[in-house]
Amino acid sequence: MNAAQDLIERRKTLFVDGGWRAASGASRLVVTDPADKTVIAEVPASGVGDIARAAQAAARAWGDWKARTSAERAGYLRGFAEGLRARRAALVELQMRNNGKPRVEAEIDLDDAAATFDYYAGLAEGIDAAQDAPVAHAGGVHRGRVRHEPLGPVGLIVPWNFPLVTSAWKIAPALAAGCTAVLKLSEATPLAELVYGDISMEVGLPPGVLNIAAGRAEAGIAVTAAPEFRKVSFTGSNMIGSQVMAALAPRCLPLSLELGGKSAIVVLDDADVERAVDCIIGGIFFNAGQICSATSRLIMEHDIAPRLTEALVERTRALQVGGPFEDSTEMGPITTEAQFERLRETLARARSAELEVLAGGDALDREGRFIAPTIFRDVPHADPVWTEELFGPVLATATVANTEEAVALANATRFGLVGSVVSGDPERADAVADRLEAGQVWVNTPQVVYPDSAWGGFKQSGIGRELGPWGLAAYQGVKHILREN
Template structure:
């Protein structure tokens, strides 16, 4: 912890002005302190990545794939330690931390397989005689990766694995709230003998992130986080006309039609808002209920919220842990105050448990008007707002009436209707009769203010590849 920055193959002490205090959110107590990286150290990391680029992009695909599989293997060997660290630093219940670890492992294995089956060169058929052409896929270059605190390890894997697979070199900046688990990637790189400078890790607060996103030595930047910071990242990229991938906020809808089994629907709804204590850009925080099922669904949902076990994942058998930071706890409690001021009808939660740590009770508001701040704004906590609808067209209109467009869920026994509604929703990913199961083979990303570009699947690899065409006269 005294040398948290991995730059050019060396572990270094921070030289920045900020002290990062890492907490256990279930207790509200510090567990570590780190000194942030300085702007000069960010320069060193980018320079190291630039120097390493020619060798890494020339590394044969089979060797890069083998290294990615070794990353997956090393994560698996560290399984228990990484699960425990997520429980302690993020407040995740064990079953959620296990899913995250498995997701990261699957991501490295997937991109190892993908680059082995994807041809780097393809012939192109031309209509014009006398010419031949081919398409060549090349690494985009040196990339900066800025990842959030709500899904550390796994969000990093979504960016790091395809970047390395494509032949890019990387400067990774973890969140200052959860900076410890990403150090694992540096430890693995060192153990595997990854060429020096291919992976660099710099930790810090906003100043470190700004130093990286504004650095002229980057060829691309991928950012996951808030819309406010995403706008700043986009402005920084505009100065150099360089590409960005942005995965930002959401205010997603869950649509329940009246032919749905209400007990099944409750399970899917609770998972969509209470997984990771609601700290998900994909949280389905706007519940649209068809009038015919409302009287059966709402009492069941109220009982399910009241029955959720909230506590410390390291010492209690729980369904939901605390919020990850005090700042996020303060933000969510402010929205609970807004709800009281707006006179919203609260059927569950709406309060803060009287215990140490940054806990919020799972909260359910019903018949919330679209003028409410809680209906319009991303809260990033276990707060669910409901409204009723009558027709399919009304449900689609209500769901699409948002500046965000990340995900949605549709619950209906009529699969043709569910598919029809899914096609009409202005989002990047739709689940039908399911929890939010995310597979590495599918894409991830949104429309509108929810971001630019896609991660995962072949689209995630393409985000780190540049397309070159070679045309030759015969």
């Protein structure tokens, strides 16, 4: 495991104004391997002053960056995609060591991040040509034109569960739009995303356009307080998202929030059982359930429930849980110690509440942060296992009499991020999908997210959308210019 070592053994971890700097925070971030809890790196933490310097650098760079042609900005974004692919082996290994992702999941992450930069490069190429779109106003006395212009310097805060991916979803559209940025990394998984600084230098990105800091909560708070920023985009928990929103409220700044979910997968009685099991397994055990889009509530119509439950439990019990470098591993460990302990507490409470366990139900008795893939049968709908985002490999099931009950139960949550439907009748499945209160719905397929799709939710799952043209628009303001004929 030497491919990633150069990315781990960094002396400087603050990227500001086009170069690496020594972070000035008083503490160090201890980065561990979740498969055995060994320390793989100690990263100097960025402090409040580092964020201030980064924000100032982004503000200085904005005038030149927004004046560049959109085609020129597109060229830099394609350079990021190429830079990621050139480092594929090292970054995949690093994701495996720092996040505990099995190899196939780490490879998916790398490919998704590179594809995102390519996609926004394509959108950027057309920005200039689309400017000054004419508007014919009623009466003909006036005529207008519309421009889509960058908001300015922005702050970007990303979580620990999908390094490279969630940051690409923010960096690529922000830079494509003509914004400059400061990226604040998770304290638990900062190593892979520091490579964006290396690539910035490699492709000759102008100094200050992208700045990167790895720090604790104080660094994140500093991002929300920096006066240079004209927008903040945050991905993470609802608890921290509300604090970000409150911090920006006095200045009435725009923000994007991609928050939590407690999403449902609805299986209708005419579904193919094996296809349904594939969709369920992928929706709750991919990345050990550490995904905001986890379909952690299984809602089954009555007639299919016995057959589906039997097949699902059999497959779940057979899942191979282990370290990412074990060839047989299908599900890896929990990335952070804090999340591991929260899951253990949740499962202990579930045992005390005497929830019926069909599979798993506890941590594995082995070194590392491993939770067994877990299924609970007929969970009461007021129980936290049914209502709260657990962020782990824990599935709650329910059986309903008909489709009406299934839709009502799926929508009976304060969240609205995603949903999933499995049915043998495509028209019936589409009708259910149309009624689910969620930002992304999969029909008869495991979860897949494309760069040109929309990502975001309803209700308490966030504000705004990432990916697709909506992700670009999130970093643009609309200017309408009116004049007499």
